[in-house]
Amino acid sequence: xxxxxxxxxxxxxxxxxxxxxxxxxxxxxxxxxxxxxxxxxxxxxxxxxxxxxxxxxxxxxxxxxxxxxxxxxxxxxxxxxxxxxxxxxxxxxxxxxxxxxxxxxxxxxxxxxxxxxxxxxxxxxxxxxxxxxxxxxxxxxxxxxxxxxxxxxxxxxxxxxxxxxxxxxxxxxxxxxxxxxxxxxxxxxxxxxxxxxxx
Numbered sequence: 001x002x003x004x005x006x007x008x009x010x011x012x013x014x015x016x017x018x019x020x021x022x023x024x025x026x027x028x029x030x031x032x033x034x035x036x037x038x039x040x041x042x043x044x045x046x047x048x049x050x051x052x053x054x055x056x057x058x059x060x061x062x063x064x065x066x067x068x069x070x071x072x073x074x075x076x077x078x079x080x081x082x083x084x085x086x087x088x089x090x091x092x093x094x095x096x097x098x099x100x101x102x103x104x105x106x107x108x109x110x111x112x113x114x115x116x117x118x119x120x121x122x123x124x125x126x127x128x129x130x131x132x133x134x135x136x137x138x139x140x141x142x143x144x145x146x147x148x149x150x151x152x153x154x155x156x157x158x159x160x161x162x163x164x165x166x167x168x169x170x171x172x173x174x175x176x177x178x179x180x181x182x183x184x185x186x187x188x189x190x191x192x193x194x195x196x197x198x199x
Contacts, residue, residue, distance in 0.1 A: 085165035
């Protein structure tokens with residue numbers, strides 16, 4: 001991307017749809033989407049597949065998004081659900097790797113995705129992922145239920161954004177999330193592992 005092609009102040013003023021619209025005639029503007037969302041997509045993929053596979057997923061996600069950008073609904077200002085949907089579909093192709101990742105975590109208690117990320121995310125994700133019971137519960141979940149749970153828990157998508165990412169109704173998101181939460185709670189003796197226990 002050349003300095004004359006884009007003004008960083010102007011790119012920051014555009015929403016995601018604006019960047020995509022601009023990239024239709026000036027492809028270098030698409031890099032603004034990567035700058036905004038690439039790290040979060042990487043973090044999500046690394047939690048699911050490990051650091052090595054995450055790099056491939058991020059590259060593939062933005063390659064697919066770039067190729068499909070002309071079909072993007074420009075009425076949607078935030079491309080995050082669209083990008084997570086692409087990433088989740090690519091992760092589904094790596095399902096065996098994901099399940100192996102959780103089984104390794106269950107067996108060893110060591111998370112192979114030790115990449116430095118934002119402090120708050122490290123605390124929250126590491127606290128969840130380090131628990132072998134959670135890894136076992138995630139490994140047992142049906143892929144569709146796991147996708148919903150992790151898009152909400154790790155990618156911080158709303159129910160509506162998750163529905164858009166997976167191209168399913170919001171009601172289906174709610175039922176899959178409920179099923180996934182029941183499985184996870186059962187692994188923790190019917191307690192919610194996301195709430196703090198009083199001492």
